[in-house]
Amino acid sequence: QNPFTVWKDPLVRQDFDIPGYQIDATVADNAELHATARVSLKYRADHERVLSFTLDSNMRLDSVKDSKGNALPFFQARESKDRPFSYGEYVAVVLPAATHAGDSETIEFHYGGKRVIRKLGAGNFFCRSFGWYPSNGDSFAARSNFEMNFKSPKKYTLVATGSKTGETIDGNQVITTWKSDIPQAVAGFAFGEYKIVTEKVGNIELQIY
Numbered sequence: 001q002n003p004f005t006v007w008k009d010p011l012v013r014q015d016f017d018i019p020g021y022q023i024d025a026t027v028a029d030n031a032e033l034h035a036t037a038r039v040s041l042k043y044r045a046d047h048e049r050v051l052s053f054t055l056d057s058n059m060r061l062d063s064v065k066d067s068k069g070n071a072l073p074f075f076q077a078r079e080s081k082d083r084p085f086s087y088g089e090y091v092a093v094v095l096p097a098a099t100h101a102g103d104s105e106t107i108e109f110h111y112g113g114k115r116v117i118r119k120l121g122a123g124n125f126f127c128r129s130f131g132w133y134p135s136n137g138d139s140f141a142a143r144s145n146f147e148m149n150f151k152s153p154k155k156y157t158l159v160a161t162g163s164k165t166g167e168t169i170d171g172n173q174v175i176t177t178w179k180s181d182i183p184q185a186v187a188g189f190a191f192g193e194y195k196i197v198t199e200k201v202g203n204i205e206l207q208i209y
Contacts, residue, residue, distance in 0.1 A: 010141040015051060015099070017042045018136055020145040027127075027152045027191065031119055033059070034112035037133045041107060043099040051099075051107075053091045056131035058115040064093050067106045072096070082115060091134060109134050122193075129161065129188030143183035150189065151175050158191035 011017070019042055025035040041051075055061075057077040064072045072095065077088035093107065117127045136142060152158045154174045161184060166177040180187070 011044075014136055014142075015043065015045045015048050016136060017044060017142065018144045021133060021147065021187070023133055023146070023148045023187075025148065025150050025189075027117060027125070027150060027158070027189075029125070029153050029156070030114075031117040031125060032112065032114050033117055033127070033132060035059075035110075035133065037109045037111075039107050039109065039134055041105045043101055043103050043105070045099060046101050048099040049095050049097075051093045051095065052137065053093065053109075053134040054089055054131070054137040055091045055109075055111070055134045056116050057087060057089055058113045059111045059132060060113045061091060061109060061111045063108075063110045064091075065108045065110075066096070070096065072107070079113075089131065090137075120192075123156070124190070124192030124194075125156075126190045127188055129186040133187070135186075140185045143185060144180075145183050146178070146180040146187045148178045148187065148189075149175060150178070150191075152191050155193075156191045157194040158189060159194070160189035161187040 018039055020040040022038040023035055025033060027033050055076070057080045060079060061074060061076055064074045066072055072093050074094065075092040077086075077090050080086045116132045117125050120126050146162055148160055148162070150158050150160060151170070151173050154169060154172050158174070158176055160176070160178040162178045162180040164176060165179050168175045
């Protein structure tokens with residue numbers, strides 16, 4: 001592609017789009033995260049057998065499955081832990097058959113680990129808005145719909161990207177659901193001992209954490 005016109009479609013070299021995510025995540029006050037991410041794909045290219053995703057190497061994969069429940073081989077970069085350098089932030093997934101442009105598929109990733117959620121101060125935890133779920137490596141140019149369910153300690157308040165659509169209590173944990181109002185470039189979350197303040201602006205009530 002002409003380098004002077006690449007801005008017209010920054011995703012032109014991508015093998016696939018990600019129309020949506022459905023993520024079930026459990027977070028703990030020891031900064032550990034476990035998640036199942038169901039990633040909806042739409043292929044942009046033919047004849048691909050290996051798909052590359054971006055995922056923080058501290059998030060260690062247990063399994064990758066296709067929409068039929070078949071286990072897919074995968075290769076992941078070595079865990080970086082807290083080293084000042086990285087071995088890479090990639091996951092390569094091997095497909096059972098070559099892709100066809102325009103076809104759709106859903107791939108399920110199951111993973112977990114530490115060092116993606118960071119503790120900030122006393123009782124506050126933050127997760128950056130990329131790296132904790134598999135992406136296509138150029139997510140800031142792309143847009144996806146997000147549906148996320150979080151199970152977190154009841155003593156904390158969790159906030160995430162999008163609108164909160166539900167909350168239930170399960171023992172010492174709280175389950176909250178979040179959905180993007182419009183397709184988003186990324187999604188993130190944080191939790192801690194937040195104080196919720198409700199303010200009314202005109203006819204709209206705003207909750208400030």
